[in-house]
Amino acid sequence: MTKAALQKGEIFLSYYGDDFTGSTDVMESLALNGIPTALFLKAPSQEEVASFRLKNQISGSAERLQAFGVAGISRSLTPLEMDHELPGIFEHISKVPSRFFHYKTCSTFDSSPGIGNIGHAIDIAFRYFPSGIIPLLIGAPSLNRFCIFGNLFARVDGVTYRLDRHPTMSRHPVTPMDESDIRRHLAKQTKRKIHHIDLLALEKSEHLQIDFIKKLSIEEGEYLLFDTYTEKHLRNVGKLINRFSLEQRQLLVGSSGIEYALCHYLQENGQLELPPSPKSPAKVQELIVVGGSCSPPTKIQVEWAIAQGFADIRLNTVKLVNPEQAESEINRAKQLMFEALERKQSLALYTALGPDDPSIDATNKEMSRLQRKGIPSSAVLAGTQGRLLREVMEKTGKRRVVVAGGDTSGYVSRALGIYALETLMPIAPGAPLCTAHSHHPDFDGLEICLKGGQNGKQNFFGSILHGKGIS
Known part of the structure; x- marks a missing residue:
């Protein structure tokens, strides 16, 4: 935190995360850089x-606290649903004075005009956080996300892909990225003009960068997209955001690259001290993995865990969505969980292995047959996993937990009565191990990681189990 704000007890930054697991990314980046932060549900x-x-x-x-966030769901909402969901949340946040307000998007900018419309969300946010320039920063080098001449790139397994050719994002089932140019992609979602400062301008001296932006003649409420390839670029962006921002409630849009940029700037100017690295918590006897993500990385991680001796507990999703069979399947899974923990064995409870798992198509067909199209299978399955985890831990005691998948993370958190999270230690970029604040005394202080499907390497669950190392 800035020394001046510490003395005044001010909030430096507030934020809204457009999906659950991505919200922990911002909390982690602030906390590890010296700004005490909590994430509220x-x-x-x-x-x-x-x-x-x-x-x-x-x-x-x-x-x-010197910063706080709210874990949201706008990434999965239509514009009409945003109109119902977001105004009340933004109004609440705006009543807490802060230097910046950040509308946090995924670093792959997941969105479309019909679902997760970022432009529409910002139109709503602008009512509560009116600003001059709206800085737009997507690149985050520590997450292997790069914005180069306006185009977004993501690195996977040592290979860097333009986003419209990314093996996962280009075929995302809800918001496939068929355009890597952020300006073109966002232009489908907003009428606001989008200006751009590229790598060549960011490599120049600070006063030339300032002159460059002034010559753009940006009007109130227009975007300024920043390229980002290196940490040096982030530091330059942090300076420029401070230079061209309002002194209160400045609206920012983009990934956690924004927090890294601001923290780099404050540290360079002696306004923020980098704290010591957090101590690693001890290894636990058993880890409970709850897998709701169908992403390729999570598939690899679950398979790795099973190969290492985690109990293999696959949920029969076809039965779970059938009201006549659901309870028996829940009881079967619960018994297997009890037995594994009695043996002092870590366990992996999951719904599918990867996007091509045949159970996905079979489950969707069963949903259609039962004419329950109005209830997404993801909601049914995530809710069941939350219930299973709660009931098992109520009887066996709390253990360290990792949840893979945004929907599942939300349902698990609600099932455990969690109302806020704070960072305990980094495990993989964007997926820290957290400490839970819960209204349920059995789960208050629970060590839990809520990770997105794409986060972490093969041995991620092993890193959580041992409580050390960055996967």
Whole structure:
């Protein structure tokens, strides 16, 4: 936190994450850079922010918050659903004075005019956080995301792909990325003009960068997209955001690259001290993995865990979506979980292995047969996994948990009564191990990781089990 804001007890930054697991990414980037941060599952009141106390103090000695976020779902909403969901949340957040407000998007900019429309979300946010320039920063080198001459690239297994040729994002089932140019992609979602400062301009001196932006003649409420390829570019962007921002409630849009840019700037100017690296928690006897993601990386991670001796507990999803068979399948899975934990064995509870798992098509067909198209199978399955985890841990005691998948993370958190999270230690970029704040005394203080499907390497669950190392 800036020294001046620490003395005043101000909130430096508030944010809304457009999906659940991506919201932890911002919390991690702030906390590890010295800004005490919590992530709330619902928009908190000003009193709740002021009275919140951190359980861990990895950001220094401060227990009080200097930043907070709200884990959202707008990435999966239509514009009409956003109109219902977002105004109340933004109004709540706006009542807590802060230097910046960040609308956090995925670093792969998942969105379309019909689902997760970022342009529409910003039109709503602008009512509560009116700003001059709207900085737009997607690139995050630490996450292997790069914006080069306006085009977004992502690196996977040592190979860098333009986003419209990315093996996963180009065939995303809901928001496939068929355009890598952020300006063209966002132009389908907004009428606001999108300006751009590229790598060549960012390589120039600071005063020439400032002159470049001034010559763009950006009007109120127009976007400024920043290229980002290296950490040096992030530092330059951090300076420019501070230079061209309002002193309060400045609206920012993009990935956690925004937090890294701001923190780099503050640290270089002696306004923020980098805290010591957090201590690794001890290895646990058993880890419970709850897999709701169908991404290729999660498939590899689940298979790795099973090969290492984790109990293999695959849910029969066809039965789970059938009201006549669901309860027996839940009882079967629950018994297997009890037996594994009795043996002191870690376990992997999952619904599918990868996007081509035949159970996905079979489950969708069963849903159609039962004429329950109005209830997404992901919601049914994620809710079941949350219930299973809660009931098992209520009887056997809390254990370290990792959840893979945004929908599943949300349902698990609700099932465990979790209302806020704080960073405990980094495991993989964007997927920290967290400490939970829960209304349920059995789960308050639970060590839990809520990760997106794409995060982490093959041995990610092993890193969580041992509580050390970055996967």
